[in-house]
Each structure stands twice: as structure tokens, then as C-alpha cells.
Amino acid sequence: MNRWYHSWVAAVRIARRDAWRFKGRSALVLAMIALPILGVSAVDLTLRSAELSTGQQMDRDLGAADARMSDPGMGGVPIHQAPDGISTAPAKDFGENDPWPEGAGDVPAAFPAGARTLKDASGSGKLRTGHGLLNTVIHEIDATDPMTRGMMTLDRGRFPEKAGEIAATTHFLESGGLEIGSTVAARGLATEYRIVGSYELPDSLKADEVLAPPGTFLAPLDKALKADDLPGTETSATYLVSVGGDGFTWNMVQKANSQGVAVVSRAVALDPPADSEVPLYQKDGWGGEYGQSAASDAAALAVVATVVGLAMLEICLLAGPAFAVGARRSARQLGLVGANGGDRRHIRAIVLSGGLVIGVAAAVVGTALGLLLTFALRPLLEDYMGKRFGSFDIRPLELLGIGALAVLTGLLAAIVPAITSSRQSVLASLTGRRGVRRSSRVLPVIGLIAAGLGITITLYGASASDNVTVVAGGSALAELGIVALTPALVGLFGRLGRWLPLSPRLALRDAVRNRGRTAPAVAAVLAAVAGTVAVATYTASDDVQQRAEYSARLPYGVVSVMNGEGGGRDVPDIRAAVQKHFPVDERADVARVAVGNANCLPYSDAKGCGRYEIFTPEKNRCALWTQDRPGVEQLTPAERRKLSKDWRCEEDGQYAEYDVLVADEKLLSVLAVDDPAAVDALKNGKAVSFDRRNIENGKIGIKLITDTDKADLMAQKGKDAPGEIKSFPVHQVAKSAEGYGVKVVLPAGAAKEAGLITAPVGAYFSTDALPDSTQQQKLEAALDTLGTDGGLYVEKGYTSDNSIELLALAVFAGLVTIGAAGIATGLAQTDAEPDLKTLAAVGAPPRVRRTLSGFQCGVVAAMGVALGSAAGVLPAIGLRLTEERQQLKWYEEAVADGMGGMSEVPYVPIVVPWETLAALLVAVPVGAALLAALVTRSRTAVARRAAG
Known part of the structure; x- marks a missing residue:
């Protein structure tokens, strides 16, 4: 044992001296091994630092509060929830035909006695910036309350303390060309608000958000929008709760669940209950295994092992020849070892020690550089990932394992040169003669078998x-x-x-x-x-x-604007704005069909407003889609397969806001419909159809369902809606023609003759070139001047x-x-x-x-x-x-x-x-x-x- 130890000590000393003498070759091999170690250690540090502990995640989600209570939107009925507070379900089992509970619950009624609460409301809206309009998250909460500590990080200035003040995320200020002291107004509101501070959200550094005191922008939940509230904003609200003591326990969570309220609790997250104590997990179709399955974990482990194995293989393939060349350059030295009584194992030990020395050096250098590189690049890494690290988390055992990988790689790369050098005779080593070596005939056979089997x-x-x-x-x-x-x-x-x-x-x-x-x-x-x-x-x-x-919504480069509000009063101005700011080639004005009056929109619940639908003859209807058809549920898979291939059951997957448009032949040109017969049909007052299922005896029907008809329909479940059918002579375009969701095009004269109420709704535009970002920004500003979004859509095609x-x-x-x-x-x-x-x-x-x-x-x-x-x-x-x-x-x-x-x-x-x-x-x-x-x-x- 003692002789073995001393022989290896001598071998390591010889290898260390040899590595120092030939610094160039040693540095080359060291770099090959150290670079992957640097990368792996840096990735390990980055992932571990970015991975938040449960406590750190709770600090970001709850601040200093004990829990966050929210309404799951189930009408206040008792619920069951998972310990994380995200997955919820009604406590009562509902059948397939039973209506699912929905509606608002009463969160304040579930507050524990003596608890401190803080309302946290959020919505979104378009705010005016230095460049124009920017869609922004609006967060209303009293940021000076101690319960918010940890949710937001103040960067500069201060949080808002009184009316007329707001703070904004750093990213919002950069995107909008603003700074502290600038004023911001919301679209639709005349009041301006001064930015008094900038902050960041640790979990979302690239968020565009403004922070305001409660009641600044968003309408209160318990009343309708006022005239001076931000229009079009949908508000959601949760409540931060602080109870003291042992925190918000699982029993308290279940009590809140009985009142229809979901809870994210810090105490439950840090010490979750057993699955047997979670009622939700006892329901059919639920379980506590929401993490990755054993199979997926094994697959992920296999992928990591494969990547590491291939990396080691590649390093060995590159470093092995370097050790071999080094051994040949040191052949005389190794020959002297043999001439002075050293045997083959001593020569193998010297060459292997070279791999050991280089491997240890590479492990130290690679790990140290990985630490320094990660620490230096931490701000850039955080910006790239869009979130702050929880801490600079160093796992010594993991870094030691990565370093051991470098040592192992160095030893593996030196094995073959060590064996080859030990087999060389002392005379050949001293004289520098290599002799004649024949290539192995076994290795190619093994490779051929492995390649064929693979x-x-x-x-x-x-x-x-x-x-x-x-x-x-x-x-x-x-x-x-x-x-x-x-x-x-x-x-x-x-x-x-x-x-x-x-x-x-x-x-x-x-x-x-x-x-x-x-x-x-x-x-x-x-x-x-x-x-x-x-x-x-x-x-x-x-x-x-x-x-x-x-699935393109329109041909490439085509622009559409759709706005049906107010009976289309803004449509002419919208059309002119697009024509002014975009490189328009051809414009096709379109109108919609209204039932009741020109202000009635499709599926409107306003009094006096009805709707229309394209009438499909009974014989052209898909049997699989007919509601309440007797015997449909009993169809065999073969019968369903046969019916699904029926032409009446084909769907193109295209949908449009208005499937019936009133337009002329220009619309066909913009939609790239190459059908001269369809153009002639529109010119001669005939309708054009893109769906042959709606045609019977050369005509197509538009059913007008009035307000009274809708009430009758509710009492006649499963039957066709009552209503008057307006028939039009029709031309069916070729099957290859694409309507992009439009099913029927009616000429204006035919619609007027049939007594249909129509209203302008927008236009389709073909362009000479795809509009660029500057043109779109100018158009958005012009549409905002009109007080409308315009319903603008530009088909840019598939982007990869x-x-x-x-x-x-x-x-x-x-x-x-x-x-x-x-x-x-x-x-x-x-x-x-x-x-x-x-x-x-x-x-x-x-x-x-x-x-x-x-x-x-x-x-x-x-x-x-x-x-x-x-x-x-x-x-x-x-x-x-x-x-x-x-x-x-x-x-x-x-x-x-x-x-x-x-x-x-x-x-x-x-x-x-x-x-x-x-x-x-x-x-x-x-x-x-x-x-x-x-x-x-x-x-x-x-x-x-x-x-x-």
C-alpha cells in the first residue's frame, strides 16, 4: 500500500512538472475541459439562483400579508381548493346537464374576525405616452401600506401618496419615453396624473404597469362605471389579509372555501397538508400529483445524462489525441523511467496523472470562472429572464460534482494514450522510433454493427x-x-x-x-x-x-377595419384615415345586416334588437352537428367516421365577425377571388356564396330573427329559430376560392329590394406593400382622434x-x-x-x-x-x-x-x-x-x- 501511494505521488509530480514545461499544450487541453465546466457551473448557479424558495415566492405574491383572498367566480357556492389556491372546484358534484355555478361572490363576508385587509385591484387600459398610446396594466393599491412590502421594488422617487400621483414600472417609462415628473393621461379621461416614482416587479421586469391609489382609474367593483371612470376597463380585485399568530391556517382556508372564496396562504404553502386532508383531491378526476410524473422525470434525467455523456465524449475525443501527442513528445522521458526499473504500470500512472493534473486544474479554473462570470452577468441574466434572482445560491456539493466531472473527463481522455505508451518498448522510446502499427479491425466491425442496429x-x-x-x-x-x-x-x-x-x-x-x-x-x-x-x-x-x-384571416397584405358602433357613424372617417396613412391599392367598402334598427349589433341583447342567420336547408345539414337529433349518441365509430367525411360536415375553420356582408365586386378583388362569374353575379344583383351547403334550388336564404322570435326560441329548445326568411338568387364560387370567414356577399341593390336594414361597418383594403410600424402608429393616432379603435387588422402572413x-x-x-x-x-x-x-x-x-x-x-x-x-x-x-x-x-x-x-x-x-x-x-x-x-x-x- 505504501509503495503504491509513493509511486502515484511520484507520477503526479512528474506529470505536474511535464505540464508546466509544455505550457502551450497543457493550456490547450485545460481550456477544452474547463470551458464546458465553466458553462455547466454557470448554468447551475443561474438556475439555482433564479429558482425561488416557497418563502421567497410568497414574499413576491403576498408581500408581508398572511394570505390573499379572491373570488373564483362560482357565485359564492361552497368550493374545494388545492393547497396552492389555484385549482378550485365546487364542493357539490354537478351532472353533465346541470348548469355550472357562476357569478360573483362576497369576499369581504369571508374575512376572519379581527383581520387587517387591503384591497388589490387591477385592470388594463390605453395610456398616452411620449410616443402615442400604450396598452398598460393598471394596478390600484395603497403601496405605502406595510403589507405590500416585497411585492414591488422602488427604483427611484417614491410611491404615490395622494390623488393625482402615480408610479410606473421602469419598463413602462422606457417604452413610453417618459421620466419621473412626466404626466400621463388615460384614453377617454381628461385628468392628467404626475409620475412620482419608478418601480419594478421582481417577477416581471418587462411589465408595462402603473401604480395608483385606490379609485384613481378603476371603477369600484360595487357600482357601475361613472362617466369619468376609465372606459372599457374590466376590473378584478383580490384582498391581502393579515391575521397574525400562526397565520392563515388550513382550517381557516377551508372555512373561507365554505363561503365560496379561494385563498393563497403563506402558512399553507410553507407547510401544506397531506393529500388525504385535501377534499379536492378526494373528488373523481383530481389528485395531488400535479408535478411531473415519474416517467417524465426519468425522461428529463435521461436527456440530461445524454447531453452530459455526449459532452464528455466530445471532450475526450479532442483531448485524447493531445495526451497522445504529449506522450509521444515525452517518449524519451518515459523510456528513461523504464530503463531505470519502472514497469508498465508506472508509465501508465505517469500518463494518467497528466490527465488527473489537467482535470483538477480545469475543475478549479472552470468552476471559479463560472462563479465570477455568473456574478458579473447577474444583471444581464435577470434582464434576459425578465425576473430577479431570489439570491446568489451556491450549492457546494453540486459544484464539487461538476468539478469531479472535469477530473473524470481528464482521466478518460488519458486512458488510451496511457495504455499505448506503456506497451511501447524501452528501446523504441529512447530512440524515438514509432514502429509500424496496424489499424484495429475489430473496431470498424463493432461500429458497423452498432450503426446498423441503431x-x-x-x-x-x-x-x-x-x-x-x-x-x-x-x-x-x-x-x-x-x-x-x-x-x-x-x-x-x-x-x-x-x-x-x-x-x-x-x-x-x-x-x-x-x-x-x-x-x-x-x-x-x-x-x-x-x-x-x-x-x-x-x-x-x-x-x-x-x-x-x-390559417390566414385575409390574403397577405390585406387590411380590414370593422366598426359597427353607433350604426357605423365613424366608418367613413375610419376608411379615409386608412386610405391616407396606408399604401392602399384598392378599397372595398362593406356594410352589415341589422335586425331591428341600424344600431343593433349581432347577438345584441338590447331591447328591440334581433339577429340573423344563414338558413341551411334540412337536407344539407350535417347529421353530427344537429342538436337533439334522436339516435346521434348511439352512432358507432364507423358510422361517425363515414358521416364525418360527408361534404355536409366539412369545415374550413375560418370565422369572421360578419359572415354576411353587403358589398360589390371590389370585395372579391381584394379577397383575391378569381371567378369572373361571381363578379358578373354581383353586378347583376345576385348574391355570391362561399358555402354550398346553404344553397337550395339556386337560392340562398337569410333568416331574420326578431326580438320576439328570440323569446319564442328560448321556449322551443332544440328547434329551428322562428323568423322570416329572405331569399336571394345566388352564385356558388369555385371550391378553391377562399372567403376568409365570409359566407355570403349580398349586392346593395338586392339587400335594399328585400327590405333588409343595412349599416356601414368598414372596408377591406389591398396594399401595394405591407404597412410598416411607423405607418401603423400614425394610423392608430388618427383613429384615436376619432375616438375609436377602428377594429384594425393587417394580415402579415406566417412569420417564423x-x-x-x-x-x-x-x-x-x-x-x-x-x-x-x-x-x-x-x-x-x-x-x-x-x-x-x-x-x-x-x-x-x-x-x-x-x-x-x-x-x-x-x-x-x-x-x-x-x-x-x-x-x-x-x-x-x-x-x-x-x-x-x-x-x-x-x-x-x-x-x-x-x-x-x-x-x-x-x-x-x-x-x-x-x-x-x-x-x-x-x-x-x-x-x-x-x-x-x-x-x-x-x-x-x-x-x-x-x-x-
Whole structure:
């Protein structure tokens, strides 16, 4: 035992001295291991610091109060709640046909005796800023009350103390171009309020909010809006409660529940009751397991383990050759150890000690830098996440575990060089002869078997299983197989050298002859590129699917304004404002149908106002959607599947505020309806229909349901609404034409002849170019001058955020590729220094050294990128096929339930991002080669002949 200890102490001392002597190589390996440790430790510190304890979360939610009481909107009936106060349900079980309780409850009636309370009200509205109008959260509470301490953090100035004063979040001031001392007015109110302070919400740093004393903006809950209150604001209110003593206990919570009030309690959150003591969890369909399931926890753990494992693999692949080169450079020293009585285990111990020394140093440096970096970047991290840290939370055991990972990685990277060095004879070590080594024939066979098995598992998981883990596991196995095949594949690449010029031929030959350092670098590039290609392929495919599933409300670039208030009195001015500020190409004015009088809006409950509906003939109605149809519930899945494919049960998923519009042929032009017959129909006084189910015998009907008819309808549940049907001759547009929710277009003359009441409601505009932000802001200001929002909508089409992600992935893969190729090139130059000196000695021009270095780097990058691109497509294809199976399964279930007509057959494409692949396959190797050539010295000293 004592001899073993002293031999390892000696080995560590030799390794430490050797690392210090060759600082460049040691720094290179240390950086490779320390960088991931820096990142992991910084992520651990960030996540732990951002994760709030229960007490910290309660401070932000409740301030210094003991509880927050709120009305769940169940009409004051007794309720059951979860300990968190979020999940609630009526205490009584209601059947499917029983009406669900709703309405306001009486929260103050549930206050505990002797409790201190503070009302906390909030709403939203548009406030005038330095730039225009900004939709803002309005928070009314007495911020000077001690119970609010911790909910808000004062930044500058003070909280409002009297009428006419408000405070605002820092983000609101920045967004609105305001500062302390500025005045703010609400849209619809003449009163201006002075900003006396700025604050921030610790949980929402990017919130636009103003804080005002109670009664400043929002109407009290117990009375209707006054004329000078903020119009259009929906107010919600909760109550902070302080009871003292042991706080708001679970028994007190249940007592408040019996009065229909929900409670978030600090005492209950810190010490929650057992699930058996929670009545809500005893109800059918409820349970206490609201966290992640064991399966999801296991899946998350598997993902973390896979990421950590691949990171260690990549570091070992890059650091291993560096240790191997170091061992060869120290071969004479290791030979002297053997010549002086040291055996193989001593040589292995010395090389392994090099990995241990570098690993420990990397652990210390990486962890220390992670701490410093996180502390320095804390403000930026908080701003990025939009919330403040609870504290700077350092977990020593977790950081020690991360550091141990660095030590383990260093040891793993040194294992193969240690074994190789120990097998070399003392004579070969002292003379510097490497001898002839043959490539392993076992490793390629193992790699081929693993790759084939991994591909088989992936395809099986994608085609016969819904388990994503199977696909991920098969893809990982296939990738490891390709990594094992890398030395053999590098040899195959070497056959291309006969067709290449001198410098690339020398570079390729050197890479093939020294596979021990080339193959790991290629494999490291392969791993990085494969992951990037997999994510890029999946992201690009998902983006195409989302683009196909996007339901546009209007053709691209078309603008609509809809405002039916006041019988359309503001509509002409709204139309003119849009025409003035937007690049309008064509305008189509539209009107709506009103029942009762021109001021009646659809589904209005005002006295004297009715509604209309498009009449669908009985024979054209979908049997599955007919209410109270006898026998519908007894239909078999096969019968439902058959009915769901009936043309009468098809739905396009498009809805519009007004499905019947009174307009001329310009509307068809703006909606891009290419149907000359439809244009002629409108010109000749005929209606145009976009839904063939509403047509019978060449006519379409509009049923007018008066105020009296609506009352009769309530007494005739399940029957057609009574009312007069106005019939119009109609033209059915082609099935491919899109109405964007509009079902019927009536010409004005036909509507007038039928006696329909119409009122202007807005217009549709086609534009020469998509309106920019400045034009929209000016239009909003113009509409505000009119005292209306205008109901403005601009169809901007599908917008994808994935382009940034794909660019980031390509940049990441490029950096890893250039880094790995650069490391391999540096090792190659170190390892092949005698060859380079020989080239100089025989008269090779100086540029040969530079071009050789560039091609060495480019060869490694090109081989890794090519193999990684091929390997990365496999997991993406597997995951997409698995998703297709899942979505088809859900679609079949919907069809069996009779809902197939409301959804389309899933479209799950597989799209290869050729732009990203092109950047990886061409730009990255070329860039790596040029960079290596630029940083390489052209000249080197010719070495003297070694003394015999």
C-alpha cells in the first residue's frame, strides 16, 4: 500500500512538472475541459439562483400579508381548493346537464374576525405616452401600506401618496419615453396624473404597469362605471389579509372555501397538508400529483445524462489525441523511467496523472470562472429572464460534482494514450522510433454493427412505436457506431488523394497515416454537426408544417377595419384615415345586416334588437352537428367516421365577425377571388356564396330573427329559430376560392329590394406593400382622434422565428468544427514537425508549410462535416415519423368521434435545410482552412542532424 501511494505521488509530480514545461499544450487541453465546466457551473448557479424558495415566492405574491383572498367566480357556492389556491372546484358534484355555478361572490363576508385587509385591484387600459398610446396594466393599491412590502421594488422617487400621483414600472417609462415628473393621461379621461416614482416587479421586469391609489382609474367593483371612470376597463380585485399568530391556517382556508372564496396562504404553502386532508383531491378526476410524473422525470434525467455523456465524449475525443501527442513528445522521458526499473504500470500512472493534473486544474479554473462570470452577468441574466434572482445560491456539493466531472473527463481522455505508451518498448522510446502499427479491425466491425442496429431501432421506433425514447436511443447508438467507424472512413477518404494537388495530397496522406489524432477530431466534428443537422432538420420541418397549418384571416397584405358602433357613424372617417396613412391599392367598402334598427349589433341583447342567420336547408345539414337529433349518441365509430367525411360536415375553420356582408365586386378583388362569374353575379344583383351547403334550388336564404322570435326560441329548445326568411338568387364560387370567414356577399341593390336594414361597418383594403410600424402608429393616432379603435387588422402572413435558431445552430456548429479542426491541425504540426523541417531542407517553398497547414485543417473539417450531416438527418427523420404516427392516431380518434370534418389529415413533412447544410459543407471547411493558413508561420528553422 505504501509503495503504491509513493509511486502515484511520484507520477503526479512528474506529470505536474511535464505540464508546466509544455505550457502551450497543457493550456490547450485545460481550456477544452474547463470551458464546458465553466458553462455547466454557470448554468447551475443561474438556475439555482433564479429558482425561488416557497418563502421567497410568497414574499413576491403576498408581500408581508398572511394570505390573499379572491373570488373564483362560482357565485359564492361552497368550493374545494388545492393547497396552492389555484385549482378550485365546487364542493357539490354537478351532472353533465346541470348548469355550472357562476357569478360573483362576497369576499369581504369571508374575512376572519379581527383581520387587517387591503384591497388589490387591477385592470388594463390605453395610456398616452411620449410616443402615442400604450396598452398598460393598471394596478390600484395603497403601496405605502406595510403589507405590500416585497411585492414591488422602488427604483427611484417614491410611491404615490395622494390623488393625482402615480408610479410606473421602469419598463413602462422606457417604452413610453417618459421620466419621473412626466404626466400621463388615460384614453377617454381628461385628468392628467404626475409620475412620482419608478418601480419594478421582481417577477416581471418587462411589465408595462402603473401604480395608483385606490379609485384613481378603476371603477369600484360595487357600482357601475361613472362617466369619468376609465372606459372599457374590466376590473378584478383580490384582498391581502393579515391575521397574525400562526397565520392563515388550513382550517381557516377551508372555512373561507365554505363561503365560496379561494385563498393563497403563506402558512399553507410553507407547510401544506397531506393529500388525504385535501377534499379536492378526494373528488373523481383530481389528485395531488400535479408535478411531473415519474416517467417524465426519468425522461428529463435521461436527456440530461445524454447531453452530459455526449459532452464528455466530445471532450475526450479532442483531448485524447493531445495526451497522445504529449506522450509521444515525452517518449524519451518515459523510456528513461523504464530503463531505470519502472514497469508498465508506472508509465501508465505517469500518463494518467497528466490527465488527473489537467482535470483538477480545469475543475478549479472552470468552476471559479463560472462563479465570477455568473456574478458579473447577474444583471444581464435577470434582464434576459425578465425576473430577479431570489439570491446568489451556491450549492457546494453540486459544484464539487461538476468539478469531479472535469477530473473524470481528464482521466478518460488519458486512458488510451496511457495504455499505448506503456506497451511501447524501452528501446523504441529512447530512440524515438514509432514502429509500424496496424489499424484495429475489430473496431470498424463493432461500429458497423452498432450503426446498423441503431438505424434499425430508429426506423422501428418511428414506424411501429410511439415512444420517442426508442427513436432517440437508436439514433444515439447509430451515431456512436459511426464514431467507431471513423478511422476506417478516414482511410476511405484517403483514396481521394491520387486526384489532388501536392499540398492537399500531403495533408490527406498525413491525416490517414495518423488516424490516432485525425479520427477523434473528425468524430468530435461529426458529433457537433450531427446534433446541429438533426435539430435544424427537425426545426425546418416543423416550420413548414406550421406554415401549412397557419390559417390566414385575409390574403397577405390585406387590411380590414370593422366598426359597427353607433350604426357605423365613424366608418367613413375610419376608411379615409386608412386610405391616407396606408399604401392602399384598392378599397372595398362593406356594410352589415341589422335586425331591428341600424344600431343593433349581432347577438345584441338590447331591447328591440334581433339577429340573423344563414338558413341551411334540412337536407344539407350535417347529421353530427344537429342538436337533439334522436339516435346521434348511439352512432358507432364507423358510422361517425363515414358521416364525418360527408361534404355536409366539412369545415374550413375560418370565422369572421360578419359572415354576411353587403358589398360589390371590389370585395372579391381584394379577397383575391378569381371567378369572373361571381363578379358578373354581383353586378347583376345576385348574391355570391362561399358555402354550398346553404344553397337550395339556386337560392340562398337569410333568416331574420326578431326580438320576439328570440323569446319564442328560448321556449322551443332544440328547434329551428322562428323568423322570416329572405331569399336571394345566388352564385356558388369555385371550391378553391377562399372567403376568409365570409359566407355570403349580398349586392346593395338586392339587400335594399328585400327590405333588409343595412349599416356601414368598414372596408377591406389591398396594399401595394405591407404597412410598416411607423405607418401603423400614425394610423392608430388618427383613429384615436376619432375616438375609436377602428377594429384594425393587417394580415402579415406566417412569420417564423426559426431562421434565427437555424443561424445560431449553424454558427455553433461552425465554431465547434473550426475549433476541433484547429486543435487537430495544431497537434498535426506538433507531431509532424520533423516532416515539415525535412520539407524545408529539401527546398520546399515557404508557402508549402502554410498551405499544408490549411489543407490539414480543411481535410478534418470536411470529413467531419460530411459524416455529421449524414448522421444528423437520421434522428430528425425518426422523430418526424413518430410525430406523424401520433397525429394520425389523434386524427383517427377525432374521426371516430365524428369530428373529422372539422380537421384535416395531418401534414407532417420532412424538410432538409439545404441552406444550413450548404453553409456547413462548404463555408465551414473553407473558412477553417483559410484561418489555419493565415495563423501558420511560413518559415521554420532547419534542425541540425541529431548526434549519433
